[in-house]
Amino acid sequence: MSGIDWLVLCFTLLSIIGYGIYKSRGTKSMQGYLLADRQLPWYHVGFSVMATQASAITFLSAPGQGYTDGLRFVQFYFGLPLAMVVLCITFIPIFHKLNVYTAYEYLEKRFDGKTRLLTAFLFLLQRGLSTGITIYAPAIILSTILGIDILYTIVANGVLVISYTVYGGTKAVSHTHLLQMSIIFASLFLAAWLVVHLLPENVSFTDALHIAGKMNKLNALDTEFDLNNRYNLWSGLIGGFFLQLSYFGTDQSQVGRYLTGSSINQSRMGLVMNGLIKIPMQFFILLIGVLVFSFYQFHQEPVFFNKVETEKLQHSSYSKEYQELQSAFQKANAYKLSCVNELVEAVHAKNKTAIESTGHKLQIAEAQSRAVKKQVQVLIEKNNALADSNDSNYIFLRFVTEQLPVGVVGLLIAIIFLAAMGSTASGLNSLASTTVIDFYKRVIKKGGSDADYVSATRKATYAWGVFCIITAIYASKLGNLIEAVNILGSLFYGTILGIFIVAFYLRKVGGNAVFISALIAEVFVVGAWLMELTAFLWLNVIGCLLVVIFSMAFQKLSKK
Amino acid sequence: MNEEHHNTKVDTTWAKIYALVLGVLVVIIFLLYIFTQHFQ
Numbered sequence: 001m002s003g004i005d006w007l008v009l010c011f012t013l014l015s016i017i018g019y020g021i022y023k024s025r026g027t028k029s030m031q032g033y034l035l036a037d038r039q040l041p042w043y044h045v046g047f048s049v050m051a052t053q054a055s056a057i058t059f060l061s062a063p064g065q066g067y068t069d070g071l072r073f074v075q076f077y078f079g080l081p082l083a084m085v086v087l088c089i090t091f092i093p094i095f096h097k098l099n100v101y102t103a104y105e106y107l108e109k110r111f112d113g114k115t116r117l118l119t120a121f122l123f124l125l126q127r128g129l130s131t132g133i134t135i136y137a138p139a140i141i142l143s144t145i146l147g148i149d150i151l152y153t154i155v156a157n158g159v160l161v162i163s164y165t166v167y168g169g170t171k172a173v174s175h176t177h178l179l180q181m182s183i184i185f186a187s188l189f190l191a192a193w194l195v196v197h198l199l200p201e202n203v204s205f206t207d208a209l210h211i212a213g214k215m216n217k218l219n220a221l222d223t224e225f226d227l228n229n230r231y232n233l234w235s236g237l238i239g240g241f242f243l244q245l246s247y248f249g250t251d252q253s254q255v256g257r258y259l260t261g262s263s264i265n266q267s268r269m270g271l272v273m274n275g276l277i278k279i280p281m282q283f284f285i286l287l288i289g290v291l292v293f294s295f296y297q298f299h300q301e302p303v304f305f306n307k308v309e310t311e312k313l314q315h316s317s318y319s320k321e322y323q324e325l326q327s328a329f330q331k332a333n334a335y336k337l338s339c340v341n342e343l344v345e346a347v348h349a350k351n352k353t354a355i356e357s358t359g360h361k362l363q364i365a366e367a368q369s370r371a372v373k374k375q376v377q378v379l380i381e382k383n384n385a386l387a388d389s390n391d392s393n394y395i396f397l398r399f400v401t402e403q404l405p406v407g408v409v410g411l412l413i414a415i416i417f418l419a420a421m422g423s424t425a426s427g428l429n430s431l432a433s434t435t436v437i438d439f440y441k442r443v444i445k446k447g448g449s450d451a452d453y454v455s456a457t458r459k460a461t462y463a464w465g466v467f468c469i470i471t472a473i474y475a476s477k478l479g480n481l482i483e484a485v486n487i488l489g490s491l492f493y494g495t496i497l498g499i500f501i502v503a504f505y506l507r508k509v510g511g512n513a514v515f516i517s518a519l520i521a522e523v524f525v526v527g528a529w530l531m532e533l534t535a536f537l538w539l540n541v542i543g544c545l546l547v548v549i550f551s552m553a554f555q556k557l558s559k560k
Numbered sequence: 561m562n563e564e565h566h567n568t569k570v571d572t573t574w575a576k577i578y579a580l581v582l583g584v585l586v587v588i589i590f591l592l593y594i595f596t597q598h599f600q
Contacts, residue, residue: 078589088578213599214599219600221589221592223593272581
């Protein structure tokens with residue numbers, strides 16, 4: 001990175017942090033520190049909710065996923081607008097009326113203390129691990145750019161976010177989210193424009209889409225019902241609905257965001273905004289990855305996008321094999337380039353027969369090229385069993401740093417940091433508030449002062465920060481990060497959502513029935529995942545339905 | 561009476577907003593279907 005890029009990066013980050021600190025100065029009460037005094041307007045709520053979900057992983061992994069897997073991941077978000085409607089009708093009015101700090105407080109009012117504690121514990125477990133992964137993601141950037149061990153970048157990133165979150169609390173988090181999302185949106189449009197601008201002169205935006213389409217990258221909709229297919233219309237609508245409902249309705253990192261709304265209607269509007277914008281936004285980010293894929297059809301594509309691993313390979317005993325594979329890759333790509341040029345000519349001539357035949361040739365050429373890449377991955381694993389052999393998280397980063405102009409590189413790196421700071425801050429904030437409100441205040445120190453609890457929340461933020469840093473250190477073995485976070489969420493969200501569904505809609509079911517059902521459902525969900533019985537999105541549906549069905553059955557049995 | 565009337569009005573407005581959200585979802589899915597078919 002050039003000096004100007006570093007300047008842009010530092011200026012953007014410091015401005016945002018400074019703005020957050022300025023806006024949150026003088027916050028001393030619990031209501032102020034955890035809920036921003038419940039005074040925020042709908043657009044603050046909307047941007048805050050979006051910034052919490054859109055972590056650095058979104059901007060690192062999603063374009064990589066678009067590059068390798070096409071647009072099909074967009075279907076994952078189909079259930080989100082449906083979930084927003086249900087939340088607006090049911091969850092928001094109840095949480096607002098009960099004046100709760102965390103979603104789990106409601107469960108004690110509805111059931112009993114043990115159900116509240118169990119649900120809060122499941123949340124802490126999954127959110128703690130997920131936040132660790134969100135710290136890891138931007139650490140890859142520094143590690144690759146500075147060429148230093150990822151361990152140091154994880155610790156440095158974690159410490160920066162911890163200190164910022166501890167100082168600012170929810171008020172700072174929500175105010176910075178607004179600014180962060182504005183910069184992120186502007187930068188993404190700039191990035192997309194630049195990718196198209198970097199294509200050869202005779203290749204237009206639609207030509208790039210034709211190339212990607214012929215290589216199965218524009219698979220945005222799959223209507224076939226298949227339980228083992230991760231992303232299709234049905235898993236997105238049904239599984240995605242349950243996952244998003246659970247995430248936004250029962251995950252404190254999100255509940256804490258919309259509880260800051262100044263009224264029920266302001267919170268609702270914030271979620272409606274999220275429901276309308278999320279799918280187009282995700283489509284756009286994946287499309288950037290697809291356009292980067294088209295770009296590399298005309299330029300030398302790296303055989304493996306993680307430079308650190310290929311450099312290790314070059315200096316290993318496998319160096320000769322690696323060089324042979326590299327030249328095989330270049331040959332395969334040269335042939336592919338000729339097919340791509342043929343396709344562009346056919347598209348310009350509107351010759352449908354030629355488009356079909358060159359499209360078929362192109363797919364074969366692409367398969368040959370992928371086969372060589374796969375061999376390089378195997379070689380990397382052979383050379384170092386602990387190596388990160390999945391390079392999808394490095395694709396966008398490598399493209400940005402090598403292809404984009406000075407200044408823009410710094411800006412795009414900054415948005416990845418901003419996104420990381422936004423979601424990690426929300427994560428740490430919710431972990432600390434749940435620890436203090438649902439455990440410390442409920443079990444250890446009842447009737448303490450506001451100052452006691454604010455101080456305890458700050459200490460809890462530190463402690464969770466350390467836990468998340470340790471998790472981040474182990475996160476590099478999880479493959480595609482965005483999927484890892486979603487799989488982790490799916491292991492717990494279904495059960496948690498089931499508890500809330502029973503609480504809201506099955507008024508006759510009591511605490512004991514739902515508590516036992518939740519334990520059984522969780523064991524079943526983890527078992528189903530370990531045995532790979534179904535694609536992960538369906539685990540949300542299974543967990544939720546099991547809690548509901550078992551709760552009703554146990555309640556009936558207990559009456560007899 | 562006035563409050564009841566106000567509540568009904570608010571509920572109707574929100575029902576329209578929810579219908580809009582669901583309508584936008586249907587339109588997005590339809591457009592993605594066209595998009596996928598066109599570039600396949």
